[in-house]
Amino acid sequence: MRIPEKILLFLSRKPGSSDNPADHKGWNEDNALSLLCRVFPNFINNIAGKDILDVGCGAGWQAVMLAKHGARYVLGLDTNPRAVKAGRDLARTLGVREKVEFTGKLSDRFKARFDIVISQNSMEHFGDPVKVLDYMKSALRPNGTILITFGPPWFAPYGSHMQFFTRMPWVNIIFSEKTVMNVRRHFRNDGARRYEEVESGLGKMSRARFERIVSTSGLSIRYRKLDCVKGMNFLGNLPFVRELFVNHVSCALSRQR
Numbered sequence: 001m002r003i004p005e006k007i008l009l010f011l012s013r014k015p016g017s018s019d020n021p022a023d024h025k026g027w028n029e030d031n032a033l034s035l036l037c038r039v040f041p042n043f044i045n046n047i048a049g050k051d052i053l054d055v056g057c058g059a060g061w062q063a064v065m066l067a068k069h070g071a072r073y074v075l076g077l078d079t080n081p082r083a084v085k086a087g088r089d090l091a092r093t094l095g096v097r098e099k100v101e102f103t104g105k106l107s108d109r110f111k112a113r114f115d116i117v118i119s120q121n122s123m124e125h126f127g128d129p130v131k132v133l134d135y136m137k138s139a140l141r142p143n144g145t146i147l148i149t150f151g152p153p154w155f156a157p158y159g160s161h162m163q164f165f166t167r168m169p170w171v172n173i174i175f176s177e178k179t180v181m182n183v184r185r186h187f188r189n190d191g192a193r194r195y196e197e198v199e200s201g202l203g204k205m206s207r208a209r210f211e212r213i214v215s216t217s218g219l220s221i222r223y224r225k226l227d228c229v230k231g232m233n234f235l236g237n238l239p240f241v242r243e244l245f246v247n248h249v250s251c252a253l254s255r256q257r
Helices: 003-010 033-040 043-047 061-068 079-092 129-138 177-184 206-216 233-237
Strands: 051-055 073-077 100-103 115-118 142-151 219-228 246-255
Touching: 003 177, 033 043, 033 115, 033 142, 043 206, 051 061, 051 129, 061 073, 061 100, 061 115, 061 246, 079 100, 100 206, 115 129, 129 142, 206 219, 219 233
Parallel strands: 051 073, 051 115, 073 100, 115 142
Antiparallel strands: 142 246, 219 246
């Protein structure tokens, strides 16, 4: 074992012990829309009577609760078949299956169908974010809105998503990818050797990269919110260092006029 790997392993939890506790314990009826309500003003009122596409919907809590809070129709999209099944089961259990569908692929019949397209905590996982954003744009009605919120971005303290085994911040900056992935194998035996190969994938999406992608997408940023570590949001206005402290990126996009 190389010296950097020994150092990182020393700074990590003991192999074989329980994962470091996650900040989020899981979605439920009370918290499924909490992030969206926090980062997008007047969110609940704005979804009333709307057709909504939920991209990267996971197990369906968000899509189902959008329907229960007044959306006219919701389509949950996720490439994981287990997530699609879980979403369908949840919609049936909570009595909204007539208003919510789940699918693994956006077919032509859904193009230009939606008033709102939502992507929550998925943008940093997409292998081809340019293609995904274009996909979202194609699903949008002419006057519709895309709401994207994700975090942590790549250069944030825990942008590597490795905090399940180490609480060391900026581990992906301090250590090489090879070092991080070799140490990760003590805690996850899934064969991943690159960040892109971990479960759900990591596309190294930084704040700056995201805004560059948006700038060439034919979409305009109508609203933007940058949440920084420890609530110190003034750090988001500082050139050069802000990438290290922006913990969450949220924006509302619309077609360029």
